[in-house]
Amino acid sequence: MDAEAIKLSLEESGLRCTSQRYAVMAFLLEHNQHPTAAEIFAAVNRLDPRSSRATTYNNLRDLVQAGLVREVAAEGRAARFDAKGMRHHHFICDGCGSVEDIEWYDVPKPGSRSLGKRILRECELIFRGRCTRCAPRHDPRKAF
Amino acid sequence: MDAEAIKLSLEESGLRCTSQRYAVMAFLLEHNQHPTAAEIFAAVNRLDPRSSRATTYNNLRDLVQAGLVREVAAEGRAARFDAKGMRHHHFICDGCGSVEDIEWYDVPKPGSRSLGKRILRECELIFRGRCTRCAPRHDPRKAF
DNA sequence: TATCAGATTAGATATAATCTAATTTTTCAT
DNA sequence: ATGAAAAATTAGATTATATCTAATCTGATA
Numbered sequence: 001m002d003a004e005a006i007k008l009s010l011e012e013s014g015l016r017c018t019s020q021r022y023a024v025m026a027f028l029l030e031h032n033q034h035p036t037a038a039e040i041f042a043a044v045n046r047l048d049p050r051s052s053r054a055t056t057y058n059n060l061r062d063l064v065q066a067g068l069v070r071e072v073a074a075e076g077r078a079a080r081f082d083a084k085g086m087r088h089h090h091f092i093c094d095g096c097g098s099v100e101d102i103e104w105y106d107v108p109k110p111g112s113r114s115l116g117k118r119i120l121r122e123c124e125l126i127f128r129g130r131c132t133r134c135a136p137r138h139d140p141r142k143a144f
Numbered sequence: 145m146d147a148e149a150i151k152l153s154l155e156e157s158g159l160r161c162t163s164q165r166y167a168v169m170a171f172l173l174e175h176n177q178h179p180t181a182a183e184i185f186a187a188v189n190r191l192d193p194r195s196s197r198a199t200t201y202n203n204l205r206d207l208v209q210a211g212l213v214r215e216v217a218a219e220g221r222a223a224r225f226d227a228k229g230m231r232h233h234h235f236i237c238d239g240c241g242s243v244e245d246i247e248w249y250d251v252p253k254p255g256s257r258s259l260g261k262r263i264l265r266e267c268e269l270i271f272r273g274r275c276t277r278c279a280p281r282h283d284p285r286k287a288f
Numbered sequence: 289t290a291t292c293a294g295a296t297t298a299g300a301t302a303t304a305a306t307c308t309a310a311t312t313t314t315t316c317a318t
Numbered sequence: 319a320t321g322a323a324a325a326a327t328t329a330g331a332t333t334a335t336a337t338c339t340a341a342t343c344t345g346a347t348a
Contacts (some may be wrong), residue, residue, distance in 0.1 A: 016263075016295075016344095016345085016346095018292070018295065018296085018344090020295080020296070021295085022218055033288070033322080034252070036335090037179070037335080038238075038334090040336075046347095049149070051296080051297095051300065052296065052297045052299095053298090053336090054201050054296075054297065054298080054299095054336095054337075054339095055295075055296050055297070057239075057296080057336065058337095059249060059295095063324070068202055071216050071219045072219070073217045073219050073270050074219075074260055075215045075217050075218055075223060075238070076219075077221065077223070077304070077305065077334075077335065078334080078335065079219060079221070079335085079336085083222065083296090087316090091257070091262060092217070100262075102254050102259070103255075103258040104252065105252070107251060107252070107269060108251070110233070110247065110249070110271070112249075114246055114247040115246070116276060117276045117279055118235060118271075118274065118275055118276055118279065119186070119240065119273045119274040119279045119314080120271055120272075120273040121272050121273040121274075122270070122271070122272050122273070123269055123270065123271045124270050125251060125267055125268070125269055125270075125285070126217050126267065126268050126269075127254070127262075127264055127267045128264075128265050128266050128268075129262055129263045129264045129266070130263040130265075131261065131266040132260060132262055134259045134264045134320080135261055135262065160314075160315095160326075161327070162314090162326065162327085164326085165326085173326065173343090180304090181304080181305080182304075194328095195327080195328095196316085196327065196328045196329065196330095197305090197328090197329090198305095198306080198307085198308095198326070198327075198329080198330095199326075199327050201305065201306070202306095202327080203343095215315090220337070221303075221304065221336070222303080222304060222305095223304085223305085255323075276320080281309095289346100290347100290348090291346100291347090291348080292345100292346095292347095292348105293344105293345100293346090294343105294344085294345090294346100295342100295343080295344075295345095296341105296342080296343070296344090297338095297340100297341085297342075297343090298331100298339105298340105298341095299323105299339090299340105300337105300338080300339075300343070301336100301337105301339090302335100302336080302337070302338085303334100303335080303336075303337090304333100304334080304335075305332100305333080305334075305335095306331105306332080306333070306334090307330105307331080307332070307333085308328080308329105308330090308331080308332090309329105309330105309331105310327105310328085310329095310330100311326100311327080311328075312325100312326080312327070312328090313323100313324100313325080313326070314324080314325070314326085314328105314329085315323085315324075316321100316322090316323085316324095317320100317321095317322090317323100317326090318319100318320085318321090318323105
């Protein structure tokens with residue numbers, strides 16, 4: 001996605017394309033490692049334009065509300081973010097906690113009986129196990 | 145699950161059945177609303193035996209490591225916990241953030257091509273939308 | 289150009305989780 | 319039973335993460 005397309009997608013969502021907001025969005029589009037807010041804050045401040053911590057959090061919140069960014073469901077304490085590009089599932093490593101993308105495929109919906117009166121918007125799969133780097137270690141508590 | 149069964153399951157996992165640890169486990173088994181650590185801490189301290197915050201966190205960590213409890217993947221800042229009884233999926237409400245159980249059903253695994261060298265342990269579905277209480281509100285930002 | 293809503297900022301505050309070091313409890317060999 | 323060692327608990331300090339506050343800045347537009 002080029003600069004102009006980012007600008008457009010922000011404005012279509014009713015958000016001004018400020019340089020700080022642009023920087024957050026562009027960083028998320030370039031990095032699909034599900035960075036935390038702190039990582040995004042650090043990355044954005046490595047170059048101009050600078051952005052305060054509050055602004056980084058504000059912009060992340062705005063982008064999530066606008067539907068351009070998603071907050072990834074994972075269990076660490078720091079929220080992780082993801083530009084909503086191609087749909088994908090997630091793989092969370094038991095060993096190192098990293099969150100990786102798994103190619104999207106459709107998932108059977110729950111029956112209307114178990115869904116009840118709830119309104120379903122989307123569903124996503126979370127896989128757990130050991131990532132490529134952590135796979136060889138059988139017990140993470142044993143260093144080697 | 146009765147008191148004796150809880151005691152046994154703790155001891156089978158190599159954990160002593162202390163009164164504080166028992167209280168955490170018993171509370172999780174009685175409440176499937178995915179309480180946060182703070183809620184568990186408060187609940188356990190409403191009755192005897194008392195438990196310090198550190199102990200509550202320690203015991204939650206031990207129970208998770210032992211595989212008796214799971215930390216739920218959700219995006220709030222406070223971790224939520226879940227006694228591993230019957231398997232189930234999760235429904236997270238866009239409106240109020242509550243996490244509800246959805247009856248378990250099997251899910252197709254990803255192809256070995258997209259899995260690569262990763263070792264898969266389990267998978268779980270996360271549904272999003274509006275829970276029964278929040279379903280009527282079409283736009284959460286508009287009060288009514 | 290004046291106005292005003294939206295955006296940004298530094299720093300204070302709030303919230304969640306973990307660490308520390310002292311103490312208590314339990315286990316177990318004797 | 320007794321004492322030593324291991325495990326668990328504790329209060330309070332500390333760290334990590336996120337949000338709030340109030341002042342200032344920016345840019346669109348009347």
